[in-house]
Amino acid sequence: MQGCPCCDGFGRRNLLRGALGLGLACTGIAPAPAQVLGGGPRSLAIQRIQTGESFEGAYWRDGRYDREALQQLDWVFRDPSLEEVTPMDPRLFDLLAAVARQMDATEGYQVVSGYRAPETNAARARESRRVSRASLHMSGMAADVRLVGRESMGMARLAAEMQMGGVGLYRRDGFVHLDCGPSRRW
Known part of the structure; x- marks a missing residue:
């Protein structure tokens, strides 16, 4: 597969792998968000590195x-x-x-990259082979993040074990790519 496997076109093999992952999630093998997060409020603490803007609070309440x-x-x-x-x-x-929650994090996330407009993604793909031309960032389904106070290797390992989406470790850059696409890792 060429480019970054985090977001490349999924093809038949990855589509089948994603369907299998979805089937496993339905059988209870992979945890669903409700299993991990429970029925109460779901909260996040996020800071965007480039702008300094942040969000802290619940984004899910009362079901x-x-x-x-x-x-x-x-x-x-x-x-x-x-x-x-x-x-x-x-x-x-x-x-x-x-x-x-699984990492018992008390600090929030730093967002390196969230949504990318197609023009921004194309420019980054021209600069680096590690950026997919079919990135899930363009669909609002991916983020490159750091979890303050936690090592990126541990976060990537845990996220991959949870099988709730794609996980890419960018150790040199100190961040982890997380997406809500098919479960896979790189």
């Missing part, structure tokens, strides 16, 4: 997503180079919250 909180998160996760906002997939926030 549903809080629309205002999701809009605030969408703004923090926007493409800051173009000031372009897209609705982020709430499953990404569930994944982030689940990882933080």
